[in-house]
Amino acid sequence: MSRKATQVNVYLPEDLEKRVEKVAKKKGLSKSALIRLAVSEWIESREGKGG
Numbered sequence: 001m002s003r004k005a006t007q008v009n010v011y012l013p014e015d016l017e018k019r020v021e022k023v024a025k026k027k028g029l030s031k032s033a034l035i036r037l038a039v040s041e042w043i044e045s046r047e048g049k050g051g
Helices: 014-027 031-047
Strands: none
Touching: 014 031
16 A cells, blocks of 8 residues: 655764664665554554553
């Protein structure tokens, strides 16, 4: 299933961007895919905790 995507620009501290790059490479993901996954999981983990 394809979903329409919206572009969002995010500025990360250099050290965090390097960590994202390292993990994404290790997992075989793009940095964008890793960030999408992380944001999605973060939101889902909090939805049942009162927001």
